[in-house]
Amino acid sequence: MKITVIIGSPHGMKGNTGMLLEEVMAGLEPGTETDLLDLSRLQVRPCVGCDLCHRNGICHLQDDYESIKALLLASDGFILASPNYIFSVPAQLKALFDRSGGLLHCLALEGKYGAVVETSGGGEDDEVIRYVVRFINAAGAQSVGAIGSPMAGERSFPKQEILFEKARKLGGELCRCIREREHFPDQAGFRGSFKARMKRLVEHRKDDWRYEYRYWQEHH
Numbered sequence: 001m002k003i004t005v006i007i008g009s010p011h012g013m014k015g016n017t018g019m020l021l022e023e024v025m026a027g028l029e030p031g032t033e034t035d036l037l038d039l040s041r042l043q044v045r046p047c048v049g050c051d052l053c054h055r056n057g058i059c060h061l062q063d064d065y066e067s068i069k070a071l072l073l074a075s076d077g078f079i080l081a082s083p084n085y086i087f088s089v090p091a092q093l094k095a096l097f098d099r100s101g102g103l104l105h106c107l108a109l110e111g112k113y114g115a116v117v118e119t120s121g122g123g124e125d126d127e128v129i130r131y132v133v134r135f136i137n138a139a140g141a142q143s144v145g146a147i148g149s150p151m152a153g154e155r156s157f158p159k160q161e162i163l164f165e166k167a168r169k170l171g172g173e174l175c176r177c178i179r180e181r182e183h184f185p186d187q188a189g190f191r192g193s194f195k196a197r198m199k200r201l202v203e204h205r206k207d208d209w210r211y212e213y214r215y216w217q218e219h220h
């Protein structure tokens, strides 16, 4: 079982989000193969909106995006870890989301499972988690759950041991869902309507977005 782990904090694994993510990773089943991608050490430039990825399936910006995409596509599941930056994700992770427009048009992560890890200074955890889960569903994948928490102080969480126990359970749950091909009916509505919308969009642009039109014919 292969899991791609992406952390979007500029503090990498040394920050609060990394501390909570470590617990989630500790809960993964023994033998799980992981690739940990720390966006603070990689380069993902902002999308320039050129649409070339929709035509060719490849982004022409020269940075780490295509190799991150390849790891995601080769994985059974993934973890997205992010701090709350002004009710959303930091620019580093937002850049990755924006560059993933092609994955969303094709729902290219269908069949995969995602988990979310989030930390904040003081709150709005659910708002950030909802946003990241929407990204997971829009890419075609199912979310197995999320863990988020405000901080209680320097590098500590309120009720830390209880939180860490939940974090380890989330790691185990991600592996179980992958193994048992779990289905989450509560996510089917959004995933279904988003998929229908993307199908219409790609059909409408079929003469221009040739890669994505071909992808839909071959995969859906």
Ligand SMILES: Cc1cc2nc3c(=O)[nH]c(=O)nc-3n(C[C@H](O)[C@H](O)[C@H](O)COP(=O)(O)O)c2cc1C
Pocket (backbone or CB within 6 Å): 009, 010, 011, 012, 014, 015, 016, 017, 018, 083, 084, 085, 086, 087, 088, 119, 120, 121, 122, 123, 124, 151
């Ligand atoms: C630019 C910036 C924006 C932030 N925005 C928020 C916010 O809107 N709400 C909040 O509760 N915390 C906010 N925080 C606090 C971080 O979410 C919090 O410290 C988080 O645990 C940092 O995780 P990290 O150490 O993994 O980077 C912000 C921090 C920074 C640096």
